[in-house]
Amino acid sequence: MRYSFSLVPSAPLAAFGDTIARAEDWGYDLAWSPDQGFMYDPFVALSYLATRTRDMSLGVGITNPFQRHPIQIARAAAALADLSNGRFILGLGAGEKRRIRDRVGAPSGPFVDTITDTMRTLRALFAGERVTVANSVFALDDVGLELDDPQDIPIYLATTHRDVFKAAGAFADGVIVGDVAAPETMARIVEWIAEGARSQGRDIADITIVAWCATIVADDRAAVVEHLRRPVIGSAINGMHRATRDLMGVDQAHFNGIRAAKFDPSAELPAGSIPDDMVDRFAIAGPPDYCAARIEALAKVGVDMMGFRMPVALTGRYDFETNLHRLARDVTPLVGS
DSSP, X not given: OEEEEEOOOOSSHHHHHHHHHHHHHHTOSEEEEOOSSSSSOHHHHHHHHHHHOSSOEEEEEEEOTTTSOHHHHHHHHHHHHHHTXXXXXXXXXXXXXXIIIGGGTXXXXXXXXXXHHHHHHHHHHHTTOOEEEEOSSXXXXXXXXXXXXXXXXXXXXXXXXXXXXXXXXXXXXXXXXXXXOOHHHHHHHHHHHHHHHHHTTOOGGGSEEEEEEEEEEOSOHHHHHHHHIIIIIHHHHHHSOHHHHHHTTOOHHHHHHHHHHHHOTTSOOOTTSSOHHHHHHHOEEESHHHHHHHHHHHHHTTOOEEEEEOOGGGTTTOOHHHHHHHIIIIXXXXXXX
């Protein structure tokens, strides 16, 4: 099992870099910086991190072709791969349509087709080819990177969409499975990824499966479950594709109420709509031995890497660096022991 985490770049960036550098010393394999809002630009932040780290991989987790044209993604990714001596990983996904994409007037189009075109386009550009493509979101007319021998950059696809899991199996180097901590659901998702891999004659063993979920070490498990319930799990439920949401056991009768509570702070979360056991399906929270056992259960169904998500909604309640340190010091050594 390998370990990664997501951290939003914040001011001052020097302190952000200090945190990432310490995390590398603690044994983390990969640090992700998100492109899911209006914080510091992750490509710029990762350029700085390339100077602050030695061996740790660095990833954008995630960017999307609706807000950033694929040629711009390719240019930035190529620069980061160069700066980091090949340690850069490109994470792609849909982005948040209502909260972000719609507010900047980003173009719309079918996600499965758009992301498949994006992966094919980026693969060709990284291979030094010229690309002509057109869809409802972006177009290229005989365009190639004006670089000598660009690197072949690993592409990880983030999703909760059944058809996109299959597309990831067909074309991606890794799959970031959003907010699934339930082994039985993860096992089904791994089957979807494997189906896509087989369609292209690929072996799923060559595809990294990342369990990307909120993970908090806490002796008072009941308290952290309560803190996660509405702002973190409610948000995850709202953003999850229905096929995966159904596998996670979300009652469709409660979904509209959960969605309303996501966008209206004054709305009441329907009683019983997110019970404790559902929180546990989306997140890992508890003492070290409990967290380690949950990680082991995910490893048994095919997860290769944990993506410890640091929920911005809980910034005022938990110190993220302390949590990262406890995960590395108290939890990961217990996995497999």
